[in-house]
Amino acid sequence: MEKAGCDDAKKELQETLELVTGLNEYAQSKSTQLGSLLKSIVEETAALSFTKLQEEGKLIVPRSDDSKxxxxxxxxxxxxxxxxxxxxxxxxxxxxxxxxxxxxxxxxxxxxxxxxxxxxxxxxxxxxxxxxxxxxxxxxxxxxxxxxxxxxxxxxxxxxxxxxxxxxxxxxxxxxxxxxxxxxxxxxxxxxxxxxxxxxxxxxxxxxxxxxxxxxxxxxxxxxxxxxxxxxxxxxxxxxxxxxx
Ligand SMILES: C[S@@+](CC[C@H](N)C(=O)[O-])C[C@H]1O[C@@H](n2cnc3c(N)ncnc32)[C@H](O)[C@@H]1O
Known part of the structure; x- marks a missing residue:
């Protein structure tokens, strides 16, 4: 591909990526927010340690912390x-x-x-x-x-x-x-x-x-x-x- 064509394609790809990554945030900013209980569940979920739960024998299915x-x-x-x-x-x-x-x-x-x-x-x-x-x-x-x-x-x-x-x-x-x-x-x-x-x-x-x-x-x-x-x-x-x- 010619350099100019390549630059155009790169720019287009970059713009598409920005659009896609910003979409969720934009949609949320225009939506009725979910209640405080759901916010606290997200926090409780983020605080989970699958590694620790596994060590304590509290998980049936083995999982990595990446999936929480x-x-x-x-x-x-x-x-x-x-x-x-x-x-x-x-x-x-x-x-x-x-x-x-x-x-x-x-x-x-x-x-x-x-x-x-x-x-x-x-x-x-x-x-x-x-x-x-x-x-x-x-x-x-x-x-x-x-x-x-x-x-x-x-x-x-x-x-x-x-x-x-x-x-x-x-x-x-x-x-x-x-x-x-x-x-x-x-x-x-x-x-x-x-x-x-x-x-x-x-x-x-x-x-x-x-x-x-x-x-x-x-x-x-x-x-x-x-x-x-x-x-x-x-x-x-x-x-x-x-x-x-
Ligand atoms: C994607 S999560 C569900 C997320 C949840 N719907 C929410 O709104 O956050 C899938 C859940 O299915 C459970 N699960 C996986 N295999 C299962 C099975 N065979 N029987 C019952 N539950 C299972 C997992 O423990 C996990 O909590």
């Missing part, structure tokens, strides 16, 4: 979930993969009166934190500890119904979760890698997206790109085990 802030949902994701929950006047909400409760408390904040958020997480440490916070603040959020597939089976046996389900859990199990319930799920584009199936989780997400797209019972309303998070919204046109729609 990437695991939490983003403010934009929670704002989008809140939009749907408010508009649909959801009362019974299920979250598969709860972590420190950022999404769960965000959804609880806007659920219909008398509602409840039930969470599922494999890590007792995260469940204890969320359940304790909920008790102290008198918020109707309860996290059930266990492998999501096992807990989903027992929730189904008990006859529970949900009008909104947020899936943000173990990627290889998304197809399995889909057999029981699905409404909004995170990570379906897996940072864009689903298109090229460029790593194991990308393959899992592409398999999942393909399965959902081929299922005649499902209307996928949107696969949308939300800042760093990615959602697929779909509704079962025929009732599944959990559907309250």
């Amino acid at each position: 802030m990437t695991m939490i949902s983003s403010a934009s994701q929670v704002q989008l979930l809140q939009f749907f929950i408010r508009k649909l006047k959801c009362r019974n909400i299920l979250e598969i993969g709860t972590y420190m409760g950022y999404g769960a408390f965000g959804m609880a904040d806007v659920m219909a009166q008398g509602g409840k958020v039930t969470g599922i997480d494999i890590e007792p440490h995260f469940c204890d934190f969320v359940n304790k916070t909920a008790r102290e603040r008198n918020i109707n959020v309860e996290v059930k500890q266990g492998s999501a597939i096992t807990v989903l089976e027992s929730l189904a046996k008990e006859g529970n119904k949900y009008d909104f389900i947020y899936v943000d859990c173990h990627k290889p199990d998304y197809c399995e979760y889909f057999k029981t319930a699905m409404m909004a799920c995170d990570n379906v584009l897996w940072h864009g890698r689903s298109i090229k199936r460029s790593d194991y989780f990308a393959e899992c997400m592409d398999d999942f997206n393909t399965m959902v797209a081929a299922d005649p019972r499902v209307t996928t309303d949107s696969v949308c790109h939300v800042m760093t998070g990615y959602f697929l919204f779909n509704t079962m046109t025929t009732a599944n085990k959990f559907s309250n729609l």
Whole structure:
């Protein structure tokens, strides 16, 4: 490439990068801010040490400290979930993969009166934190500890119904979760890698997206790109085990 052409391409790339990195900040500055509880959950999450928890035998799944802030949902994701929950006047909400409760408390904040958020997480440490916070603040959020597939089976046996389900859990199990319930799920584009199936989780997400797209019972309303998070919204046109729609 000629030098001038190369410089132009560089400039364009730089401008695009600046635009993309500034977008989240800009969108947040124009959005209604999430409450003080969610701010304190971000701080509690930042203060976690996965290394220490592991040494103390308090983590089931080994994780590096690099993942502690990437695991939490983003403010934009929670704002989008809140939009749907408010508009649909959801009362019974299920979250598969709860972590420190950022999404769960965000959804609880806007659920219909008398509602409840039930969470599922494999890590007792995260469940204890969320359940304790909920008790102290008198918020109707309860996290059930266990492998999501096992807990989903027992929730189904008990006859529970949900009008909104947020899936943000173990990627290889998304197809399995889909057999029981699905409404909004995170990570379906897996940072864009689903298109090229460029790593194991990308393959899992592409398999999942393909399965959902081929299922005649499902209307996928949107696969949308939300800042760093990615959602697929779909509704079962025929009732599944959990559907309250
Ligand atoms: C991405 S985080 C969830 C973030 C959360 N939704 C939020 O709003 O911040 C995924 C969570 O799923 C949990 N998890 C991973 N594998 C699981 C499994 N097989 N069963 C249940 N929970 C699991 C992890 O412990 C982790 O807390």
